[in-house]
Amino acid sequence: MSKIGKITVKDRDTVSSLQDFLKLLLQKGAVEAVLVQQRLAINNAVMPALITDIENLGQADPLAPAFALNGARMLSRLTRKPLDAPIAAVMRPCEIRAFVELVKLKQGSVDNVILISADCLGAYPNNDYAKVAGMGAGAESTLSFYRNIISGKGTAAQDADISPACKSCEHPAAVNADITIGLLGTNMEENLLLIANTPKGEKLLADLGVKVEDEPLDGRKSALDALVGERIEYRDRMFARTSEAVSSVEKLMGYLRACVNCHNCRVACPVCYCRECVFTTDVFDHEPAQYLRWAKRRGALKMPTDTVFFHLTRLAHMSAACIGCGQCSNACPNDVPVMELFRTVAHGVQGAFGYGAGASLEDEPPLSVFHEKEFCEVTGGHD
Amino acid sequence: MGDYEPTIIAFVCNWCTYTAADLAGTSRLVQPANVRMVRMMCTGMVDPKYIIKALLEGADAVLVSGCHPGDCHYINGNLKARRRMKLLKEILPKFGFDERRLKMTWIGASEGIDFAETVRQMTAEVKALGPNDLRTRMVL
Ligand code: SF4
Ligand code: SF4
Ligand code: FES
Numbered sequence: 324m325s326k327i328g329k330i331t332v333k334d335r336d337t338v339s340s341l342q343d344f345l346k347l348l349l350q351k352g353a354v355e356a357v358l359v360q361q362r363l364a365i366n367n368a369v370m371p372a373l374i375t376d377i378e379n380l381g382q383a384d385p386l387a388p389a390f391a392l393n394g395a396r397m398l399s400r401l402t403r404k405p406l407d408a409p410i411a412a413v414m415r416p417c418e419i420r421a422f423v424e425l426v427k428l429k430q431g432s433v434d435n436v437i438l439i440s441a442d443c444l445g446a447y448p449n450n451d452y453a454k455v456a457g458m459g460a461g462a463e464s465t466l467s468f469y470r471n472i473i474s475g476k477g478t479a480a481q482d483a484d485i486s487p488a489c490k491s492c493e494h495p496a497a498v499n500a501d502i503t504i505g506l507l508g509t510n511m512e513e514n515l516l517l518i519a520n521t522p523k524g525e526k527l528l529a530d531l532g533v534k535v536e537d538e539p540l541d542g543r544k545s546a547l548d549a550l551v552g553e554r555i556e557y558r559d560r561m562f563a564r565t566s567e568a569v570s571s572v573e574k575l576m577g578y579l580r581a582c583v584n585c586h587n588c589r590v591a592c593p594v595c596y597c598r599e600c601v602f603t604t605d606v607f608d609h610e611p612a613q614y615l616r617w618a619k620r621r622g623a624l625k626m627p628t629d630t631v632f633f634h635l636t637r638l639a640h641m642s643a644a645c646i647g648c649g650q651c652s653n654a655c656p657n658d659v660p661v662m663e664l665f666r667t668v669a670h671g672v673q674g675a676f677g678y679g680a681g682a683s684l685e686d687e688p689p690l691s692v693f694h695e696k697e698f699c700e701v702t703g704g705h706d
Numbered sequence: 707m708g709d710y711e712p713t714i715i716a717f718v719c720n721w722c723t724y725t726a727a728d729l730a731g732t733s734r735l736v737q738p739a740n741v742r743m744v745r746m747m748c749t750g751m752v753d754p755k756y757i758i759k760a761l762l763e764g765a766d767a768v769l770v771s772g773c774h775p776g777d778c779h780y781i782n783g784n785l786k787a788r789r790r791m792k793l794l795k796e797i798l799p800k801f802g803f804d805e806r807r808l809k810m811t812w813i814g815a816s817e818g819i820d821f822a823e824t825v826r827q828m829t830a831e832v833k834a835l836g837p838n839d840l841r842t843r844m845v846l
Contacts, residue, residue, distance in 0.1 A: 413816050434830050505821045571802035576846040601755070623844050630846045632762055639754040639790075655755070670799055675796045690793065693785035698792045706775055 325540050326518035328533035330504075335512040337469060338384055338462040341441075341504070344517075346380045348411050353530050353552020354437060355408035356535025358398060359383045367456040367464070368433040371397050373410075386506075387465045388478070388485065389402050389456065390446035393650045395421035399431035406435040413445075416497035416704045417488075417648040417679020421593035423499050424644045427688055429598050430654045437527055440497035441504035442547075443513075444469070445478055445485030449653050454701065469511060488662045491558035493551050498682065507550065514544070558666075565660075565667040571604060576631060578664065581657040588661045589637055591654035594644035594680070602633050630671035634661075638668050643689045645669035646681045712766035712832040714825070715753045721779050722815045723771035729818030738829045740789045743770070748772065750783020754790050757808070761798070765840025767807040767832045769824070774812040784812070807838065808829055 326550060330339040348354050361372035362384045369389035374380055375461045401410065421442055422677045425431040425540070480564050497503055501524035505516030517533060518540075518548045519525040528535055551666060569575045576619040586602065601607070607629060618624035645665050652662035676689035699706035718724045724745050746752055749772030757768050770791060772784040791810045795834050799805050809828055 360737060401835060480709065524730075566800065569801055572840060572845075573802075575801045621842060621844050624844050632759060633846075635758045635762075635801075636755045636799070639793060640759065643793070654784055668797055669799065672793060672796050675792065690786075690789055693789050695785065698788055701788050701795065702812055703793050705812060 325538065326519060326535040327538040328514040328528050328535045330517060332511070332513050332515060337511050337515065338386060338465050342380050342383050343384065344412070345383055346377050347531050349377050349380070351411070351531055354411045354525060356410045357413065357414040358401065358410060360385050360387055360389065360395065361638065362387065362461055366453065367461065373401070378381050380652055384462055384465055385441055386469070388446045388468045388473065389452045392413065393648050394418045394593065395425055395593040396412065397498060398422050398436070399425045402431045402436055409437060411437040411439055415443045416440055416494050419497045419499050419648050420494065420646040421648060423681045423684055424594045424646065427595070430596060437502070437523060438500045439502045439504065440500035442506040443490030443495050444472055445598040446507065447483055448486045451483035451603060455483050473512070473613045476698050477581060486653065487561065487650050487654065488647055491554060491561050491666070492647060493555050493558060495550055495554070506544055507546040509539065561663055562667045562670060564661045569664060579630055579634060579659060582630050582655060584630055585656060587656065590648040590649035592641060593648065594646065595641050596635065597640065602629070603608065638665065642669040642672040643676060643678060644680045709799040710833070710837050712740050712829055712837065714769055714828055714832065715744065715760040715765040716741050716769040716771065717744045717748050717749065717756065718745050719747050719772040720745050721776065721823060722773040723813040726813045726817045726821040733818055735818060735822040740829050741825055748778060748783035749782045749787035750780055750789055754789070754794055757794055761803060762840055762845050763836065764838050765794035766838045767809065767811045767828060769811065769828060771811045771813050772813055777814065791798060792824045796832065804835055806835060
């Protein structure tokens with residue numbers, strides 16, 4: 324049994340009913356602002372926005388299968404210094420997990436932030452979303468996305484489908500949110516569940532005057548288990564395929580052959596945490612003569628240089644924290660399947676340290692703690 | 707394969723292994739001349755990218771060697787280094803780097819014999835593995 328509140332969906336319009344709930348947050352003065360995906364008037368684009376005026380929440384569309392960027396970075400901008408008034412952030416489960424990692428790296432704080440997250444059924448890659456959203460005016464495309472899922476047609480539409488990152492995501496429901504908006508295990512055209520996961524969440528529901536009742540969540544649990552099962556199956560196939568595709572340096576070079584060192588994957592990554600990336604500093608402004616020396620040593624030097632070096636170093640930095648959002652692939656102009664690569668390696672690294680990125684604020688990041696007696700196999704059994 | 711001379715890049719701590727290596731040299735302990743030593747103020751300063759770079763440039767193996775736990779002059783630099791090594795031993799083999807090309811040891815300042823023995827063993831092991839062919843191939 325859990326304490327569950329409900330949002331009653333009017334006229335099968337899940338989007339506007341959810342907007343009404345968000346409006347309540349501002350109306351009741353529970354928060355000063357809401358960070359949420361908003362449908363921009365231009366071309367149906369969807370971007371996160373910090374909304375303080377209730378009217379603007381009429382364009383909020385947290386359920387849109389659009390994922391322009393990982394909002395954890397935005398929330399980190401808002402919380403790197405103490406906030407004087409509470410705000411709510413409506414984010415995907417992977418955005419919340421990325422934010423948890425950033426908080427642990429002191430690049431954000433959960434004080435005065437209420438984290439709200441709807442079950443995530445996936446999002447299209449950025450290039451495809453524009454195509455898919457073109458289908459209907461405004462939030463209509465969001466509603467048809469869910470109708471297709473409910474009716475069993477699935478997520479594919481207009482020769483596009485949700486991204487491989489979403490298909491392989493085993494965390495469709497947020498664990499660290501104060502409030503989960505449940506779509507699974509309910510008829511989302513009639514009701515949305517409001518599940519308080521923390522005391523903060525419970526207090527919020529009470530402040531908003533949401534009626535909560537004890538309810539079993541069995542239906543939700545089996546729907547969630549089924550979805551997670553499917554995704555893990557997809558994920559494990561992806562891991563196997565990717566491991567095979569990069570099993571030697573030769574193959575890795577082939578895998579990265581289209582990379583032009585633009586570093587977009589790093590910029591888009593919410594957990595690539597360095598304030599200044601060493602690859603953009605003068606450490607990598609090599610002397611002109613150095614290039615010639617390198618070229619002479621091997622007969623030819625591919626330019627730009629340091630591509631494999633960049634990706635391996637990036638892996639050393641972020642693989643313990645990768646939460647699998649797929650924004651790296653989303654950002655790559657040359658369709659290098661970087662998410663598959665990074666997630667595959669990250670899975671091994673996190674397993675080796677017994678760590679789950681984004682799972683909890685308490686678990687310490689693997690590279691920020693160390694003990695005298697551990698990993699003695701690294702030094703040949705001597706500690 | 708076995709008759710090439712491997713190059714081992716050794717990142718060694720100034721306070722312990724570097725002194726041990728010096729001792730090994732002055733005591734004329736036999737020691738293959740395959741090691742290129744990089745003297746660090748502490749193994750905690752060995753950034754993973756130094757190790758990655760060494761391997762991409764064709765080093766046949768990388769050794770990181772520092773003070774025994776409890777003896778690090780910066781309290782826990784060696785323990786940090788051990789976690790970083792653990793990380794690289796997880797990442798690099800995914801791309802076909804043999805884990806044996808990455809070694810970490812604790813060798814105190816007076817342990818010249820240990821240093822000589824470590825290098826001898828490593829050289830033999832890496833010889834058996836064969837050369838890291840990235841030395842001659844273009845790396846993207
Ligand atoms: S590496 Fe890619 S999938 Fe992992 S957190 Fe960064 S952007 Fe997301
Ligand atoms: S975004 Fe793509 S092209 Fe740019 S650095 Fe990353 S992998 Fe290379
Ligand atoms: S001072 Fe020797 S390892 Fe830190």
